[in-house]
Structures are given as C-alpha cells and as structure tokens.
Amino acid sequence: MIIYGTALLAICHLLGIFLGDLLGALLGAKTNVGGVGIAMILLICARLWLHRRGLMPQQTEMGVAFWGAMYIPVVVAMAAQQNVVSALRGGPVALLAAFATVLVCAVCVSLINRGERPVPEADAEARVATQRA
Amino acid sequence: MLELLEKTAKHNGLVLAFALVGLVMIVSMQLSRRLTFGRVHGSAIAILIGLGLAYWGGIQTGGQKGLADVTLFAGVGLMGGAMLRDFAIVATAFEVQVVEARKAGLVGAVALILGTVLPFIVGASVAWGFGYRDAVSITTIGAGAVTYIVGPVTGAAIGASSEIMALSIATGLVKAIMVMVGTPMAARFLRLSTPRSAMVFGGLAGTVSGVSAGLAATDRKLVPYGALVATFHTGLGCLLGPSLLFFATRALVG
Numbered sequence: 001m002i003i004y005g006t007a008l009l010a011i012c013h014l015l016g017i018f019l020g021d022l023l024g025a026l027l028g029a030k031t032n033v034g035g036v037g038i039a040m041i042l043l044i045c046a047r048l049w050l051h052r053r054g055l056m057p058q059q060t061e062m063g064v065a066f067w068g069a070m071y072i073p074v075v076v077a078m079a080a081q082q083n084v085v086s087a088l089r090g091g092p093v094a095l096l097a098a099f100a101t102v103l104v105c106a107v108c109v110s111l112i113n114r115g116e117r118p119v120p121e122a123d124a125e126a127r128v129a130t131q132r133a
Numbered sequence: 134m135l136e137l138l139e140k141t142a143k144h145n146g147l148v149l150a151f152a153l154v155g156l157v158m159i160v161s162m163q164l165s166r167r168l169t170f171g172r173v174h175g176s177a178i179a180i181l182i183g184l185g186l187a188y189w190g191g192i193q194t195g196g197q198k199g200l201a202d203v204t205l206f207a208g209v210g211l212m213g214g215a216m217l218r219d220f221a222i223v224a225t226a227f228e229v230q231v232v233e234a235r236k237a238g239l240v241g242a243v244a245l246i247l248g249t250v251l252p253f254i255v256g257a258s259v260a261w262g263f264g265y266r267d268a269v270s271i272t273t274i275g276a277g278a279v280t281y282i283v284g285p286v287t288g289a290a291i292g293a294s295s296e297i298m299a300l301s302i303a304t305g306l307v308k309a310i311m312v313m314v315g316t317p318m319a320a321r322f323l324r325l326s327t328p329r330s331a332m333v334f335g336g337l338a339g340t341v342s343g344v345s346a347g348l349a350a351t352d353r354k355l356v357p358y359g360a361l362v363a364t365f366h367t368g369l370g371c372l373l374g375p376s377l378l379f380f381a382t383r384a385l386v387g
C-alpha cells in the first residue's frame with residue numbers, strides 16, 4: 001500500500017527531527033542539530049534494510065517517491081513566502097556571495113580534475129557500461 | 134458568485150496552493166523551453182517567480198511572509214512551511230544509491246566536504262564584509278551559499294529572521310542559476326568529461342538543480358553521476374550547517 005511508504009518517510013522524519021532536537025539539547029544549543037540530515041540517513045538505512053528483506057514493493061516506494069518529486073514545488077511555495085522586500089534592501093550580498101562561491105568552486109573542480117590520470121577513451125566507456133549494468 | 138468563489142478558495146487554502154504552484158511550474162517550464170532553450174532549468178525560473186510573488190505579497194500587505202500574508206493565498210504558507218518542506222527534502226534521500234555513491238570513492242567525499250565548507254566560508258566572509266556581525270545571520274547566509282535548501286533549513290534551526298532567510302535563499306538561487314548557465318560554457322576549463330570528474334563537480338557545485346541542468350547541457354551521460362553526489366551535498370549541508378559550522382562561526386564571532 002502506498003501509505004506504507006509515506007508512513008515510513010514520516011517515521012524517519014519524526015525520529016530524525018527528535019534526534020536532532022535531542023542532540024541540540026545535549027550540546028546545549030537549544031536548536032535542532034541536523035535533524036533533517038539524520039532523517040535522511042535513517043531513510044537511506046531503512047530502505048537498504050527493507051530492500052534486502054524484500055519488504056519494499058513498488059507501491060510502497062511510490063509513497064516516498066511522490067514526496068521526493070514534490071521537493072521542487074514545495075521549494076517554490078517556500079520561496080513565495082519569504083520576506084523578499086526586506087532582502088532586496090539588503091543590497092548586493094546575495095549576488096556577490098554567489099559569484100565568489102561559484103568562482104572558488106570552479107577553480108577547485110578544475111584543479112582536482114586536472115589531477116585525474118587521463119584514461120583512454122575506450123577504457124572510460126567500458127567503465128561507464130559496467131557501472132550502468 | 135464571486136463571494137462563493139472566494140469562500141471556496143479561502144476554505145481550501147492548501148489545495149489552492151497546490152493548484153497555484155502547479156500553474157507556476159507550467160509557466161516556468163514553458164519559459165525555460167521557449168526563452169532559454171532549456172539552458173536555465175524550469176525549476177530555477179519557478180523559484181524566481183515564487184520570489185517575485187513573495188515580493189508582490191510583501192508590497193501588498195507590508196507583512197513578512199510574502200504571498201502567504203495575502204489572505205487568499207494563506208495556504209502557500211502551509212505548503213512551503215517547515216513541515217512539508219523538511220518532509221519533501223527527507224524523501225529525496227530515497228533516490229540515493231549507496232552502492233553507486235561508494236564508487237565515487239575518496240575524491241567524491243573530499244569534493245563533498247570541500248563543496249560544503251568552501252561555499253560556507255566564502256558566503257560567511259561576504260556577510261561579514263557587508264556588516265553582519267551576529268553568528269546566526271553569518272551562518273545562515275554562509276549556508277545559503279552552500280545551497281538554497283541548506284540556507285533556510287539552517288536558518289530555521291538556529292532561529293534566523295525571515296529577512297536573512299530570504300537573503301540566504303537568494304544567494305543559493307543565484308548560485309544555482311550561475312551553475313546552470315555557466316557549466317556548459319566552462320566545461321573545458323572544469324575538465325568535465327568522465328564520471329569521476331562529474332562526481333567531483335557534483336560534490337563541489339552542490340546545488341542539485343544547478344548540477345543536473347548544467348550537466349544535461351554539457352553531456353547527458355554525466356548527469357546521474359553529478360546528481361548522485363549532489364544529492365548527498367544537501368544532506369551533508371543540512372547536517373553540518375546548524376551544528377558544526379554554526380558552532381565554529383559562533384566561536385569566531387562570539
């Protein structure tokens with residue numbers, strides 16, 4: 001049933017947020033410490049565990065996949081309720097921060113990828129094929 | 134007649150929000166295809182429209198919650214609120230293939246960590262340069278430079294103001310658009326040609342929509358590799374932002 005997937009997601013979500021709050025309280029931060037990230041890791045683990053035992057039929061998967069696909073629409077709704085008027089008064093912080101970030105990351109990507117041993121084209125293709133298989 | 138229509142809309146706020154966002158998505162997808170020939174991803178345009186609507190709502194009502202302050206569109210506040218937002222973000226973890234991710238190996242993990250820490254440092258420095266002095270604001274803007282999801286998640290967790298959250302989303306959004314548009318142009322400089330290089334790129338650039346759209350415009354074969362690592366990026370950012378990075382920032386600025 002599709003609700004099983006959504007229920008699994010809900011349980012991981014609640015547990016993750018709870019653990020995040022707990023961690024926050026333990027660290028004296030009085031905030032949620034990485035609850036969403038913990039929930040994500042729980043969901044990945046739960047999925048692996050259930051898959052191995054054949055307890056993850058496609059209907060159940062769809063109950064999670066639907067919400068994953070709702071990610072962008074929800075983000076659009078989130079954007080629509082931000083205090084943009086005040087943000088625009090903040091000036092060019094956003095533009096400058098984004099530009100500098102992209103520049104720094106691009107240089108890093110380029111440097112790391114230049115360190116890669118040049119692989120013969122055929123070899124690389126074969127590796128892609130095995131990874132896809 | 135009009136009164137009845139208004140009553141229907143007001144009593145079904147969340148449902149109206151679904152319809153409204155669906156409409157925004159259709160318009161953005163068409164704009165993406167016709168005006169930019171797919172170069173700017175539809176989701177990025179949709180988010181821009183969302184921010185535009187928020188601006189309109191803010192001007193109309195003088196409130197702090199953008200479009201959600203307009204009574205008719207209060208449901209947008211529920212749909213884009215913290216509960217459904219976190220729920221949807223957690224659900225995206227379902228698409229991560231752990232076995233595939235392991236193949237990225239050490240270099241993928243290094244790229245992932247660099248891709249979280251470097252943007253954060255850059256974003257936080259810019260925030261400092263513009264006169265923000267409290268740890269919460271600096272952390273939120275720094276996290277926004279990681280991605281436009283990590284920014285608000287971090288901001289919400291440590292109690293940032295809506296204004297700072299909007300700034301952090303804007304930062305992430307501008308970054309995502311720059312990655313989308315710039316990747317095909319800089320592909321040669323970035324040495325984007327192998328699955329490994331795509332995973333390094335996905336880890337460092339981070340933003341899922343930016344990476345998948347940028348790679349699609351460069352070489353479609355590379356998309357799954359980049360997107361895979363980029364999916365971890367958001368999780369790592371959400372994990373580190375309100376915790377380690379916040380504490381480090383607080384220790385530095387007091």
